Amino acid sequence: MIASLLDIPTDPPSAAVAYAAAGIRVFRVRPDKAPFANCARCRPPTEKRPNPLYIEHRPEECRCTARTCHGFHAATTDVELVKQWWAEQPDANIGAPCALNGWAVLDIDPRHGGDQSLAVLEQRVGVLPGTVMQLTGGGGLHIVYRTPGVPLPGTLGPGLDVKHNGYILLAPSVHSSGGRYRWSGHGRFLQPPATWPAALTPQQGRRAA
Ligand SMILES: [Zn+2]
Ligand SMILES: [Zn+2]
Structure with a gap:
């Protein structure tokens, strides 16, 4: 927990880094809110899309190395990962x-x-x-x-x-x-x-x- 005021940069990529560096877990949300897709191991099969790679698990127990799966469960304070996410999608909104x-x-x-x-x-x-x-x-x-x-x-x-x-x-x-x-x-x-x-x-x- 920080006790001090945190200045927030005006562009989302820098702001996301500022939050993460202050210990606030963030993740990417697309402007249209369409979720980022889970990786193959984390994507439950459907009738139309069978998925033999899927490993059944709860989002909070994910051990996936992609580190982007399950929406807000991927939220992180890892500044390097946050930088990478917003480099890939600079117009992403900041979810917490x-x-x-x-x-x-x-x-x-x-x-x-x-x-x-x-x-x-x-x-x-x-x-x-x-x-x-x-x-x-x-x-x-x-x-x-x-x-x-x-x-x-x-x-x-x-x-x-x-x-x-x-x-x-x-x-x-x-x-x-x-x-x-x-x-x-x-x-x-x-x-x-x-x-x-x-x-x-x-x-x-x-x-x-
Ligand atoms: Zn995954
Ligand atoms: Zn997973």
Whole structure:
């Protein structure tokens, strides 16, 4: 965990390296979000595409030397690998798995009523603790907390999703609307100071939705 503000370069290849060097696990996401293909040993066979090379395994147990398989499970802090990935695909966006980086993220999408859902939620549980925030470039907002280390619900209301087992894109990735992701404040990244609110954790005995 770093405690200091991290300046984020404005181009994704350099920014990806900066994140990795700061200990944040990143992986490539194509601009159209089409996943990078798994290697032959990691690609499960389908009816149309048999694959005798496939070795059955769970993504988190992959021992593959390609080191690019299984989407966000390939995320790494290996600066040399990150440099290589973005040299191959300079316009790739920067994905970061949430739980694997110690984060739980509230994803607010006003286009689907997320701001309304947040207002309703805060009426019920009180104003959420302040922490690190990222503007998504599409008018949305990420509120980034430290993970509570327990399973979380996938959504807390319309337009109000929880990114925990999944991933988010990091600044300066480009949103599908054309805008760039940006850290709130001075555009610099800080590890979240606040843990996911207990009031939003089902295991605490309060239903979250
Ligand atoms: Zn593989
Ligand atoms: Zn694999």
